[in-house]
Amino acid sequence: MSETQNKSSWWTAGRVLVLGLVGVIIVLGLILIISAVSKSDETTAGPERVNALANSDNECVVCHERNTPGIVQQYGYSTMAAANVECQDCHEVEEGYPGAxxxxxxxxxxxxxxxxCEQCHTAEVKEFYASRHSLPAFVAYNGADTLPEDLLAQYEAIPxxxxxPDRSRNALFNMEGPAITRFACQVCHSIGRPAPDGSVGRCQTCHLRHTFSLEQVRKPETCNACHIGPDHPQWEIYQESPHGIAYAVDGDNWNWDAEAGTLGVTDFPAPTCATCHMSGFGDAATTHDVGERLTWYLFAPISARRPAWQDNQVRMQKVCLECHNDTFVTDFYSDADAATESVNDIVQESRDLVQPLKDNGLLTDAPFDEPFDFIFFNLWHHWGRTAKFGAxxxxxxxxxxxxxYEMLNAMAELREIVAEKMEAAGLTEAATMEDATADTGASE
Ligand code: HEC
Ligand code: HEC
Ligand code: HEC
Ligand code: HEC
Ligand code: HEC
Ligand code: HEC
Ligand code: HEC
Ligand code: HEC
Incomplete structure (x- = not known):
């Protein structure tokens, strides 16, 4: 083997080594960069936030870092922790305080x-108290009878x-019994449940502890805890709406943490539930009164307009007008008003149809004890309301x-049941014909 040969093979080996090292360094560097980038995305409250409790000597924090580290971690990244609001501010009370x-x-x-919360957030609490998310949500399943006098007065003063208009579902509450309703009606309706200290409602049903993040509460999933299912499918409807599609495909790029009251079209190109019903958006002011922008009582069997509907409508339309033009919004409202009235007509028709059964004592007194009751209830409670919400x-x-479609289906079933019951009772078709229901009941 010649010397030159030897030199060149050393040279080649050296080059391979150096290139290999450079390669390893590049790969390692890339891994470091990637992990740094993904770490900064990982923090609960956005890359710019720091854990405000990292060096805290607060006694609750110090001990709870050991036994409930998750809570301390989440709270540490909240804006409240950054503003020096302490565990004690929400949790600590005097001896003898109700529930202490x-x-x-x-x-x-x-x-x-x-x-x-009211110690520091009086405005939000006041608005929340004026809404149906407070006592009305509790009264919906519990009734008002057991409310102490001051709460009854507070309830009756909510505009x-x-x-x-309809309390028929309270029968279901009793039939199912507390072992079930504790996991059903009571979970959703606890949003307005009174506490032992006489204050009302649970802010934490929307503001999940302990991050109390604006991003979380502005996202529609927050509302879907309750606004879901056959009788109030607002979540499902939102998902198929152009607004919900914009959220699903592009929501990652929206400015979720914008300070409350400053939100606008540059932050959100399409609205979420909160944008239309609560957020300050453009010219519309932030509110915790979710009824403040509503025109109709859509949840009712037959919808009536709300007492302050003109003002409410102006407030909702302010939100729409940030993104849609005036004619579009006015036309949309008159079309949706007409759809609401058409659904009202079908529900009224179903009532007229079954009136002869009531007049002739052909219905049992017990609620929800025969298929008829379920069909009659579903017609407005599921299908009628869903048609209106969808519009x-x-x-x-x-x-x-x-x-x-389901309403029409239920009408057909009701017609058959009414005819059968009338016939079984020996009541002639002529008797039915005399009622206003001639066109609906007689042909079967
Ligand atoms: C020396 C340790 C220690 C200190 C100090 C401490 N805690 Fe706790 N805390 C615990 C432990 C342990 C539990 C869990 C008890 C259990 O699981 O039954 C707990 C439970 C709780 C609970 C849940 C109670 C329940 O009934 O579900 C709350 C709320 C709480 N602590 C808040 C605080 C606050 C606020 C402070 C400061 C004023 C504080 N803790 C100080 C150890 C501590
Ligand atoms: C802004 C108010 C607020 C602050 C500040 C706060 N909490 Fe809480 N905490 C809550 C609420 C609301 C709940 C939920 C109670 C519920 O769901 O019924 C809760 C529940 C808890 C529980 C019981 C949770 C469980 O699942 O068992 C513990 C423990 C607790 N907090 C500890 C802490 C500690 C420790 C701190 C400080 C690091 C803290 N909290 C700060 C509002 C607060
Ligand atoms: C001791 C006063 C105090 C108490 C008690 C308190 N907060 Fe706060 N809260 C604050 C302050 C101060 C801020 C403003 C933080 C900021 O924007 O810098 C705030 C901000 C918030 C925010 C907005 C967060 C954001 O990112 O802008 C929410 C939501 C909130 N609080 C909910 C609650 C709830 C719910 C309770 C009761 C369970 C509560 N707070 C109790 C003082 C308090
Ligand atoms: C999944 C959550 C959820 C469950 C479970 C639930 N509700 Fe509701 N309920 C709601 C929501 C959301 C509304 C508001 C619907 C709307 O305005 O469109 C509502 C509306 C109502 C209303 C009409 C409003 C009023 O105050 O008159 C009554 C009454 C009612 N619920 C009673 C009950 C009863 C009784 C049960 C159990 C048999 C029950 N709810 C179970 C979420 C729920
Ligand atoms: C139905 C869900 C819901 C409930 C219940 C709720 N909030 Fe909120 N809250 C929101 C939403 C949504 C926002 C963000 C509004 C926005 O987009 O600017 C918010 C924002 C806030 C803010 C920040 C507002 C600001 O102007 O800085 C505070 C403080 C707050 N809530 C306190 C409370 C308190 C206290 C309660 C209980 C009385 C409560 N919230 C109950 C949904 C809710
Ligand atoms: C924990 C359950 C729960 C959550 C979470 C919840 N709601 Fe509700 N909501 C209810 C109940 C129950 C009612 C019916 C109250 C009644 O009329 O009796 C209701 C009623 C409403 C109404 C009709 C109010 C009226 O005046 O008729 C609107 C609008 C509304 N919610 C919007 C929202 C939005 C937006 C969110 C999310 C930011 C949300 N809700 C989160 C339970 C909830
Ligand atoms: C584009 C704006 C917009 C979005 C997004 C939106 N809503 Fe609505 N919502 C409306 C309008 C408009 C009405 C009908 C108001 C009226 O009565 O005039 C309504 C009605 C309702 C009602 C019926 C209240 C009643 O009278 O029974 C509830 C409850 C509700 N929305 C909850 C939600 C929830 C939960 C979401 C998200 C899953 C959502 N909304 C998304 C605009 C919106
Ligand atoms: C933040 C902006 C924004 C707000 C606020 C907003 N929208 Fe939209 N809206 C959109 C976008 C984006 C689309 C999808 C446009 C498209 O179909 O090309 C849309 C689509 C619609 C459509 C369907 C149009 C079609 O041709 O299919 C209707 C209806 C609608 N919005 C009604 C409303 C109403 C009513 C309000 C107020 C209660 C409202 N929007 C508030 C952004 C918004």
């Missing part, structure tokens, strides 16, 4: 009440709160196949 538990030499509430929130499949 002794804990590590002090007294705490395991579940902070609205009164605790659009005492309107409850107002851009869900054509819900207006059509889960709404109007």
């Amino acid at each position: 538990e002794e804990h590590e030499g002090t007294f705490i509430l395991a579940s902070p009440t609205t009164a605790m 659009e709160g005492t309107y409850n 107002w929130m851009q869900g054509p499949d819900y207006t059509q196949w889960h709404g109007a």
Whole structure:
């Protein structure tokens, strides 16, 4: 082997080594960069936030870092922690405070009440109290009878709160019993449940602890905890609406953390539930009164306009007008008003249809004890309401196949039941004909 040969093979080996090292360094560098980037995305509250409790010597924090580290971690990244709001501010109370538990030499509430938030957030609490999310949501399944006098007065003073045209579902509450309803009606309707200290509602049903993040509460999934299912499918409707599609495909790029009251079209190119019903958006002011922008009582069997509907409508339309033009919004409202009235007509027709059964005592007194009761109830409670919600929130499949179509189907079933019951009671067709229901009941 010659020397030159030897030199060149060393040279080649050296080059391979150096190139290999460079390659390894590049790969390692890339891995570092990628992991740094994905770490900064990982933090709960956006890359710019820091854990405000990282060096805290607060005694609750120090001990809870050991036994409930998740809570301390989440709270550490919240804006409230950054503003020096402490565990004690929400949890600590005087001895003897309703619901207080002794804990590590002090007294705490395991579940902070609205009164605790109210110390610092009076405006939000006041608006929340004026809404159907407060006492009306509780009264919906519980009734008003057991409310103490002061809460009864508070309930009765809520402007659009005492309107409850139909309480037939309270029978279901009793039939199912507390073992079931504790996991059903009571979970959703606890949003307005009074606490032992006399304050009302649970802010934490929307503001999931302990991040209390604007991003979380502005996202529609927050509302879908309750606004879902056959009788109030607002979540499903939103998903098929152009607004929901914009959210699903592009929501990752929206400016979720924008300070409350400053939101506008540059932050959100399409609205979420919160944008239309609560957020300050463009010219519309932020509100915790979710009824403040509503024109109709859509949840009712036959919808009536709300007492303050003109003002409410102006407030909702302010939101739409940030993205749509005036004619578009006015036309949309008159079309959706007409759809609401058409659904009202079908529900009225179903009532007229079954009136002869009531007049002739052909219905049992017990609620929900025969198929008739379920069909009659579903017609408005599921299908009628769904048709209206679909029209107002851009869900054509819900207006059509889960709404109007199901109403027609229920009408056909009711017609058959009415005719059978009348016949079995020996009541002639002529008797039925005399009623206003001639065109609906007689042909079967
Ligand atoms: C020395 C440790 C320690 C300190 C200090 C401490 N805690 Fe706790 N805390 C615990 C432990 C342990 C539990 C869990 C008890 C259990 O699981 O039954 C707990 C439970 C709780 C609970 C849940 C109670 C329930 O009934 O569900 C709350 C709320 C709470 N602590 C808040 C606080 C607050 C606020 C402070 C500061 C004023 C504080 N803790 C101080 C150890 C501590
Ligand atoms: C802004 C108010 C607020 C602050 C500040 C706060 N909490 Fe809470 N905490 C709540 C609420 C609301 C709940 C939920 C109660 C419920 O769901 O019924 C809760 C529940 C808890 C629970 C019981 C949770 C469970 O699932 O068992 C613990 C423990 C707790 N907090 C500890 C802490 C600690 C420790 C801090 C400080 C690092 C803290 N909290 C700060 C409002 C607060
Ligand atoms: C001791 C006063 C205090 C208490 C008690 C308190 N907060 Fe706050 N909260 C604040 C302050 C201060 C801010 C403003 C933080 C900021 O924007 O810099 C805030 C901000 C918020 C925000 C907005 C967060 C954001 O990212 O802009 C929410 C939501 C909130 N609080 C909910 C609650 C709820 C719910 C309760 C009761 C369970 C509560 N707060 C109790 C003082 C308090
Ligand atoms: C999945 C959550 C959820 C469950 C479970 C639930 N509700 Fe509701 N309920 C709602 C929502 C959301 C509304 C508001 C519908 C709307 O305005 O479109 C509502 C509306 C109502 C209303 C009409 C409003 C009023 O105050 O008159 C009554 C009454 C009612 N619910 C009673 C009950 C009863 C009784 C049960 C159990 C048999 C029950 N709900 C179970 C979420 C729920
Ligand atoms: C139905 C869901 C819901 C409930 C219940 C709720 N909030 Fe909110 N809250 C929101 C939404 C949505 C926002 C963000 C509004 C926006 O987009 O600017 C918000 C924002 C806030 C803010 C920040 C507002 C600001 O102007 O800085 C505070 C503080 C707050 N809520 C406190 C409370 C308190 C206290 C309660 C209980 C009385 C409560 N919230 C109950 C949905 C809710
Ligand atoms: C924990 C359950 C729950 C959550 C979460 C919830 N709601 Fe509700 N909501 C209800 C109940 C129950 C009612 C019916 C109250 C009544 O009329 O009795 C209701 C009623 C409403 C109404 C009709 C109010 C009226 O005056 O008729 C609107 C609008 C509304 N919610 C919007 C929202 C939005 C937007 C969100 C999310 C930011 C949300 N809700 C989150 C339970 C909830
Ligand atoms: C584009 C704006 C917009 C979006 C997004 C939107 N809504 Fe609505 N919502 C409306 C309008 C408009 C009405 C009908 C108002 C009226 O009565 O005039 C309505 C009606 C309702 C009602 C019926 C209240 C009653 O009278 O029974 C509830 C509850 C509700 N929305 C909840 C939600 C929830 C939850 C979401 C998200 C899943 C949502 N909305 C998304 C605009 C919107
Ligand atoms: C933040 C902007 C924004 C707000 C606020 C907003 N929309 Fe939209 N809207 C959109 C976008 C984006 C689309 C999808 C446009 C398209 O179909 O090309 C849309 C589509 C619609 C459509 C369907 C149009 C079609 O041709 O299919 C209707 C109806 C509608 N919006 C009604 C409303 C109503 C009513 C309000 C107020 C309650 C409202 N929007 C609020 C952005 C918004």
